[in-house]
Amino acid sequence: MKLVGSSQCPYDAEPMVRIRRRIARISALVGSAVILGACAFTGSDPDQPLTTFEPSGPFAREIDDLFWLVFWIATAVFVLVMGGLVVILFAFRDRNKDGQKEPKQLHGNAKLEVLWTVIPALILAGIAVPTVSSVFNLTECGPDAMEIEVIGHQWWFEYYYPDYGIETANVMVMPEDQEVCALMTSDDVLHNFWIPALNGKRYLIPGQTTNLRLQADDPGEYWGHCAEFCGLSHSLMRARVQVVTDAEFEAWAAAQQEPAVWPAEGEPGYEGAQVFLNKGCIQCHTVNTDSEDGPAPLPREAFNGPDLTHFASRNTFAGAILPEQGESYEASLKRWLADPPEVKPGSFMPNLALTEQEIDALIVWLETNE
Numbered sequence: 001m002k003l004v005g006s007s008q009c010p011y012d013a014e015p016m017v018r019i020r021r022r023i024a025r026i027s028a029l030v031g032s033a034v035i036l037g038a039c040a041f042t043g044s045d046p047d048q049p050l051t052t053f054e055p056s057g058p059f060a061r062e063i064d065d066l067f068w069l070v071f072w073i074a075t076a077v078f079v080l081v082m083g084g085l086v087v088i089l090f091a092f093r094d095r096n097k098d099g100q101k102e103p104k105q106l107h108g109n110a111k112l113e114v115l116w117t118v119i120p121a122l123i124l125a126g127i128a129v130p131t132v133s134s135v136f137n138l139t140e141c142g143p144d145a146m147e148i149e150v151i152g153h154q155w156w157f158e159y160y161y162p163d164y165g166i167e168t169a170n171v172m173v174m175p176e177d178q179e180v181c182a183l184m185t186s187d188d189v190l191h192n193f194w195i196p197a198l199n200g201k202r203y204l205i206p207g208q209t210t211n212l213r214l215q216a217d218d219p220g221e222y223w224g225h226c227a228e229f230c231g232l233s234h235s236l237m238r239a240r241v242q243v244v245t246d247a248e249f250e251a252w253a254a255a256q257q258e259p260a261v262w263p264a265e266g267e268p269g270y271e272g273a274q275v276f277l278n279k280g281c282i283q284c285h286t287v288n289t290d291s292e293d294g295p296a297p298l299p300r301e302a303f304n305g306p307d308l309t310h311f312a313s314r315n316t317f318a319g320a321i322l323p324e325q326g327e328s329y330e331a332s333l334k335r336w337l338a339d340p341p342e343v344k345p346g347s348f349m350p351n352l353a354l355t356e357q358e359i360d361a362l363i364v365w366l367e368t369n370e
Helices: 013-039 057-093 109-140 244-256 270-278 329-338 357-368
Strands: 146-153 155-159 166-169 172-173 180-186 189-192 201-204 210-214 220-226 236-245
Touching: 057 109, 146 172, 146 189, 146 201, 155 172, 166 172, 166 244, 172 244, 180 189, 180 201, 201 210, 210 244, 236 244, 270 357
Parallel strands: 146 180, 172 236
Antiparallel strands: 146 155, 155 166, 180 210, 189 201, 189 220, 220 236
């Protein structure tokens, strides 16, 4: 029987200690998993990781050079400080001996105090000068840059070429060795346009215009992502930049400027075009065609879905998340049209309850819009 006020514990505390240790270990493991997960690949093609350490253009290279400059300066400072600390710990450790050497007191030594004030100031200046220079250089676009308007939507990017009158989505096409001035804004919430191989991140702000300098050394496909949480399907808001030669870009631009061919009755795609007209798709999507049977084009500020005029010329859709790795283009398109909110939660493109026959007809029509 335990007495009141007894110093003995009325229960065994050891199990509680073990439980706390187990919780601590599990928490550490979960935290490590979250941190490692944040470093995982976020694209759909393992050959196109989102990494800033493989710059493919002058602006990305300028950021990379600045990073490594700051990194090696910080590394040198760390090594010197830690090295000095190790020397002090061993040279002046307590040995419990008579006549032990005491460290010389330096308080009030004006020369040393000036020295360790001047040295950090010089280090900071050495970092600040190239940093400020790069910030100013990356802020203003060059006078010969090609302008491309980038509009962020939940959850896809729209691209408009004012010099060509071209409107497209998901895939930005630009010529190699040509500076592009991306003039960016948002149609709804805060977004962040990030093509790591070509430049850093820049916000897309509703009601404001920001700019980003882009340029690629070689033709290829460069992946990007929205880098600001913008809603339920933020993780599914991707982007791609397709860099081509000057001749290929001019050919692409000329093809994009042509109106879509609206199929006549009996021609391939006619049934799908009728599904497009009759299922409410024209409320959000536009198709520029010179046919009187086609839909009236919507003004740019009116529609809230991608322009489908040259849909088949793009190699990706649904915010650049489809087709997924290992999935055919047609299978991805069929899955998307069957139930968009299932593929992209919160999608503003509703489930129209299309039949399989209607979906197949739509796919045939979309594939004619080159």
